[in-house]
Amino acid sequence: MSESPVLLNKHEVERLLTYDDLIPRLESVMGKFSKRDSSEIIQPVRSVVPIQQHSGFLGVMPAYLAAEGILCTKIVTFYQRAEGSSLPSTQATVLLFHPEHGHVTAIMDGEAITAKRTAAVSAISAKLFKPALSEVLCILGSGQQARSHYDVFTKLFKFKEVTSMKTGNTSKSFKMCFCVCDPVLYTLQVRVWSRRKEMAQRFVNDLQDPVTVCSSVKEAVIGADVIVTATGASQPILFGEWVKPGAHIAAVGACRPDWRELDDVLMREAVVYVDSREGATAESGDIILSGVCITFHQYNIADLSHHRHTYSTPKSLFSQAEVFAELGEVLNGSFPARREKTTVFKSLGNLFFHSCDPKIKNKMF
Numbered sequence: 001m002s003e004s005p006v007l008l009n010k011h012e013v014e015r016l017l018t019y020d021d022l023i024p025r026l027e028s029v030m031g032k033f034s035k036r037d038s039s040e041i042i043q044p045v046r047s048v049v050p051i052q053q054h055s056g057f058l059g060v061m062p063a064y065l066a067a068e069g070i071l072c073t074k075i076v077t078f079y080q081r082a083e084g085s086s087l088p089s090t091q092a093t094v095l096l097f098h099p100e101h102g103h104v105t106a107i108m109d110g111e112a113i114t115a116k117r118t119a120a121v122s123a124i125s126a127k128l129f130k131p132a133l134s135e136v137l138c139i140l141g142s143g144q145q146a147r148s149h150y151d152v153f154t155k156l157f158k159f160k161e162v163t164s165m166k167t168g169n170t171s172k173s174f175k176m177c178f179c180v181c182d183p184v185l186y187t188l189q190v191r192v193w194s195r196r197k198e199m200a201q202r203f204v205n206d207l208q209d210p211v212t213v214c215s216s217v218k219e220a221v222i223g224a225d226v227i228v229t230a231t232g233a234s235q236p237i238l239f240g241e242w243v244k245p246g247a248h249i250a251a252v253g254a255c256r257p258d259w260r261e262l263d264d265v266l267m268r269e270a271v272v273y274v275d276s277r278e279g280a281t282a283e284s285g286d287i288i289l290s291g292v293c294i295t296f297h298q299y300n301i302a303d304l305s306h307h308r309h310t311y312s313t314p315k316s317l318f319s320q321a322e323v324f325a326e327l328g329e330v331l332n333g334s335f336p337a338r339r340e341k342t343t344v345f346k347s348l349g350n351l352f353f354h355s356c357d358p359k360i361k362n363k364m365f
């Protein structure tokens with residue numbers, strides 16, 4: 001009989017899964033995933049069961065990494081919760097299997113995995129696409145994802161080095177000036193917006209460093225270099241006309257085909273990157289619904305008497321946003337990072353198997 005599976009609770013997963021390990025591992029597996037070599041990685045688009053009476057969903061996300069001997073699945077539920085609900089809106093469990101014998105070897109809390117994985121992938125997108133000089137980070141939402149994004153973004157991008165300074169600068173964004181021509185360090189300014197201002201205030205109260213609470217999305221995003229959208233919104237909340245040209249948006253919410261966080265203008269004008277092309281086509285309302293509100297199609301149909309007629313039905317004045325590349329395709333060198341443009345990274349969370357990282361596996365044996 002097979003041994004009992006190892007159980008890893010949220011606290012243990014949080015301790016074992018560090019951003020320092022997670023980020024390079026994710027970069028490597030995303031690059032491999034985008035090569036679609038099924039002898040290396042198999043991960044189909046997740047299956048999702050709607051739980052209509054309770055505004056929720058159950059997702060099953062299996063994956064197999066042959067070379068690393070990782071066979072696993074995440075089981076996740078996500079709900080649209082009322083503001084201030086004490087229940088988490090995303091909950092998950094990750095199961096690891098013995099690839100040869102098929103028994104379960106580990107059962108891990110997936111909430112911490114989901115929070116850290118998602119934020120780490122967004123941070124990788126920001127490393128690749130954010131403007132070279134990024135001083136203002138804006139976070140829309142104040143929940144679990146907002147917090148993990150705050151943690152990793154401020155860890156990675158807190159201080160920016162400017163090497164070309166000739167004189168000391170008195171601008172308030174500069175924190176220290178060692179001496180003329182030395183690198184100058186300045187603090188990243190962080191702004192946060194949430195539907196209810198007190199929720200944003202509560203978010204900020206838990207943090208060490210100063211963060212500005214904004215009263216509107218517009219106020220929060222104007223002039224921002226990097227914007228994270230991590231809300232449960234199902235209608236656009238971020239409008240392209242407010243977004244600074246060249247900014248980078250990590251769009252984390254709106255993971256259903258009929259949910260959106262970003263408007264058509266932004267989706268059309270930005271260069272759009274995704275975690276998985278198939279996932280984006282099946283699940284991203286920001287992509288699927290962009291440009292479809294005003295539609296007219298013209299097509300010819302041979303009728304029964306063999307005369308061709310032109311039929312007019314709604315046709316797109318604006319076509320659907322196009323996916324430019326997967327993050328993995330940039331990481332593996334197949335597509336460029338168009339940092340000079342406004343960029344959107346539309347995250348759906350299809351990649352999670354990095355969480356079964358060697359440290360967690362070591363813990364099991």
Ligand SMILES: NC(=O)C1=CN([C@@H]2O[C@H](COP(=O)(O)OP(=O)(O)OC[C@H]3O[C@@H](n4cnc5c(N)ncnc54)[C@H](O)[C@@H]3O)[C@@H](O)[C@H]2O)C=CC1
Binds near residue numbers: 145230254
């Ligand atoms: N891309 C990915 O890999 C993942 C995406 N998600 C999605 O990210 C979003 C945030 O997830 P969590 O932080 O776990 O949720 P949460 O419940 O902890 O936080 C949700 C935030 O969105 C706000 N919000 C809810 N409805 C809103 C609306 N209609 N308009 C504006 N703000 C609204 C809430 O005030 C709260 O600040 C959800 O849509 C979730 O499904 C979650 C996990 C992974």
Ligand SMILES: O=C([O-])C1=[NH+]CCC1
Binds near residue numbers: 078350352
């Ligand atoms: O990757 C994930 O676990 C999820 N993505 C969207 C909701 C849950």
